[in-house]
Amino acid sequence: MTEAQTMTETSANALLKTLEEPGRATIVLISCQQPMPTILSRCQVIPFAPLSHQEVRQILDRNGFASIPDPIIELAQGSPQTAITAWETLQNISPDLLAALQNLPLPLVEALTIGKRISQELDLNTQLWLIDYLQTQQWQTQKEIRMLQDLEQAKQWLQGFVSPRLVWEVILAQRSGSLG
Numbered sequence: 001m002t003e004a005q006t007m008t009e010t011s012a013n014a015l016l017k018t019l020e021e022p023g024r025a026t027i028v029l030i031s032c033q034q035p036m037p038t039i040l041s042r043c044q045v046i047p048f049a050p051l052s053h054q055e056v057r058q059i060l061d062r063n064g065f066a067s068i069p070d071p072i073i074e075l076a077q078g079s080p081q082t083a084i085t086a087w088e089t090l091q092n093i094s095p096d097l098l099a100a101l102q103n104l105p106l107p108l109v110e111a112l113t114i115g116k117r118i119s120q121e122l123d124l125n126t127q128l129w130l131i132d133y134l135q136t137q138q139w140q141t142q143k144e145i146r147m148l149q150d151l152e153q154a155k156q157w158l159q160g161f162v163s164p165r166l167v168w169e170v171i172l173a174q175r176s177g178s179l180g
Helices: 009-020 053-062 070-076 080-091 095-102 108-121 124-141 145-159 164-176
Strands: none
Touching: 053 070, 053 080, 070 080, 070 124, 080 124, 095 108, 095 124, 108 124, 108 164, 124 145, 124 164, 145 164
16 A cells, blocks of 8 residues: 555445454555554554665575676665676676777767668667766766766657657757857
8 A cells, every 4th residue: 555644434434344354364455655553553663774785786686696796786675686687787788888888979970870770670678778877977977067967868858759870969059069
């Protein structure tokens, strides 16, 4: 149950009855910022927090994923499974495409070519993931803020159903200094 604090009084009373007389092997998960005291008194509070970078690294190492680099672990935000999925996504992106994106700014013609390749080779979800990956790298290397802003703009445009090719061409052309 999410947003339990928004329950009506009738719903809360029904929940209290369930908590007071649960069925056999019944588990009720409640997620809320400020539960009602009457509900809280009948519950066991279990705090959840993301794993630390070091904990994720240890889990990955133990399970045969020692080759996953730190930027991927940072991107996973405390989830080993997300790190594995991100690593698999990264493996499906052409190494020369990634290398080109690491060497910005590009000459205008190359920027337009890379933009076209990204839109042709990667589906929309992978393009959005790539933006997150590039932003994570920017934060870790503390490169220029403008690139982070450009990538965030690209994400908004992609989520707004702007042509992916146009999005990438504009963003990469801006980085080449040929636009704005």
